Amino acid sequence: MQKKVSQGMVDEWIEHVSAFTQLGKVADYIPALEKQDRENIAIGVYHLDGECVGAGKVENTFTIQSISKVLALALALMDQGEDYVFARVGKEPSGDPFHSIAKLETTNPSKPLNPMINAGALAVTNMIEGTTPDEKVGRLLAFVHELANDHSIQYDQEIANSEYETAYLNRSLAFFMKQHHVIEGSIEELLDTYTKQCAIEVNIKQLARIGAVFANEGKDIESGRQIIPRQLARICKTFMVTCGMYDASGSFAIRVGIPAKSGVSGAVMGSVKDFGGIAVFGPALDEKGNSVVGMQLLEMLSSRLELSIF
Template structure:
């Protein structure tokens, strides 16, 4: 089961869908990616890794960082405080939409997986400065992945910071309504660095494994986050993790997962293993088109759906 040869065959099949997608060129640094790249790693509780494709490629987390920041902030502050600032409901709107903020009273973001909600969550990361807060998040990421070498792409962070006009608009709206109360440029500095944290799909799979095992790293024998935090995060991955394609993804694939516009996907099969995928060709919702096909092939072949 899950042999390297099988994975390689799935990668070959899924790659054919790259021509239907396009890379995220609205962030200039991400526009340089090769849409035909595709890699996958599966990390099991005994520490074995099965992979296919070029797993040495590094991918910036982008929106995958939202689920990690949420885990850190929930661990720090608890559910009650966090969900005063951000809701728990899925949305059919695009991830960068401002529309629902105007429609909902009080004007808090519907969930932590859309940009407005993610900005509210990142605002809650503890620390006296952007540097200290980013360091805490980075240390948390390194612990989850079991890799002290993980860092961030200064090029991607700078590219995002210079072009993040819509995210700044969201910040000002949130500030107007008391959801955030810090300097917008400082929050954008922190958020763009958070999104630019980069790693291989093997690292991604290891993080997926920790969520799959209810917040416990089976290799280090350490409970990195409370089981309840891991449960909440996996629930958001199912209901909101694939942007406004989450419902269809739940029906077709049924695995808790979070995507990013770099083409990364972090997936967790509860109690079994973590999956990391990198395929930069995106569909019109912002999800990796080849990565989604790859997960669909895996889920159908091995009956991985949690439903």
Template sequence: MKKVSDEQLKSWMEHVRIYANNGKVADYIPALMRQKPEINAAAYYDVDGSCVGAGQTEYRFTLQSVSKILALAVALMKHGEGAVFSRVGKEPTSDPFYSISKLELEKPSKPINPMINAGALAITNMMCGENSEEMVGEIIQLAKELTREDSIDYDEEVAKSEYESAFLNRSLAYFMKQNGVITGSVEELLDAYTKQCAITMNVQQLARIGAVFANDGKDMETNEQIIPEHYAQICKTFMVTCGMYNASGSFAIRVGIPAKSGVSGAILGVVKNQGGVAVFGPALDEKGNSVIGIKLLEIMAKHYKWSIF
């Protein structure tokens, strides 16, 4: 098994950064519009505890939809499979992540999976707490345990910007409340969800999260089972089938590892029993995935024969 080398990663990063010209920074969240497409970074965290990086590895970005994996893990650990899958389905979809159409067609009217926005809202609704701070605090606490970093928190400016422009997510939430999928205050839920999406970290910290998932939920250094193995497997399965929005099928063919993307430009990848990989590049393709992130992961997966298929 080849080890990911520092020099090789830097060389590939230099090669793929020009692909940022083929993408566009997310413009529907005002605070994300200011991201500079030339900022990019990548890190690989081996299950042996070593980490290599390239680009601006200390740059902190918001997780956006990558946070859906953390929220799902918390919901599974707090409430169990039965409760979680009474709220959301398990199937992939060819619809965009913000679509409401399946909610209208499905009977009962629950989201088709936890990686689309409707499903993620239903999952965040399962966080324990009397207010949005306590709800998002559960997800932040897991992020701190996985990264072994107490500094993990959310970006208040980005969270506020998302909350004030979350018209589509409000529509999804109110539709689900009408159909009994979610309970409680929609505004409190939106506040928690936008704070969840605004959790910040750098590529090295995100890659470490991937390494714990690669190690079946067990911390590489402490040997602590942070996420039960079965729940870690469930999360990774959703990453394969739904993690790259409605480009998950083509990504599975081209790269072939569990991965989750976010519209900030972040991608988290998991290489079973080997390590976690994280890439950041805010220029997105038409599906909402980082252009340089996908290109780099394609190169790495081919070189190291990562594909699970």
């Protein structure tokens, strides 16, 4: 029997976690993110039969931040193929914080350990086809439009600018990788593309629908069209399991046990085979950079419906 989340369940879970919105810290290293309201919490679930439930601030929009790393990876893999991409980015968890530069120097030959840490994500974005940042971002947005089945999705210019102006660490990672021939071309254009990619703005149901396409082996959940080749969707979900929650991926696998990717905005996208796409949002983060309320919501959902893949 197909597992289903009811409206009553999501209402109950949001009610429960609303007592915890004061825990954790809203990200402030991207100045524009600091303005996010910690009370803005939401959950959305998109079942593979197209039925969708949501609770909390379902109309609120937020930026996807690091969740974009999964989408950029899928697009770069479709553009360049597995061999090209994985000659430049590794497949192993780093065990380090997402913005760490440490292993770039100690790994030989120097290449980022995986596409979910910032170094790896910058290298992946560099591989997206297109001659200008606008063209690359345009292709990424067109891809997101297909995944969400919604052509209105854009990026938030203020948040993109705010990150672009303060992305000193990401610039350092990019310069280091350019020296080692992992990336090529203009660093400023790469940062322009990457910060716009991270600032793509969605609501909770749009994000859940994107997760559902990955859950559905890359096929659109309504039309059945193969948007992402099955093997590439599988690679993306595997990275979500091994590296999606950064250096908390191991404990998350035990606590929740679903392929998921978090972002510093406080959003998390999950994809569960034969079930659907999940999105949770809560701007206050724990010390690893994952949403406090989002983790609680995913834990309740996973245990109540027995969704752990392990």
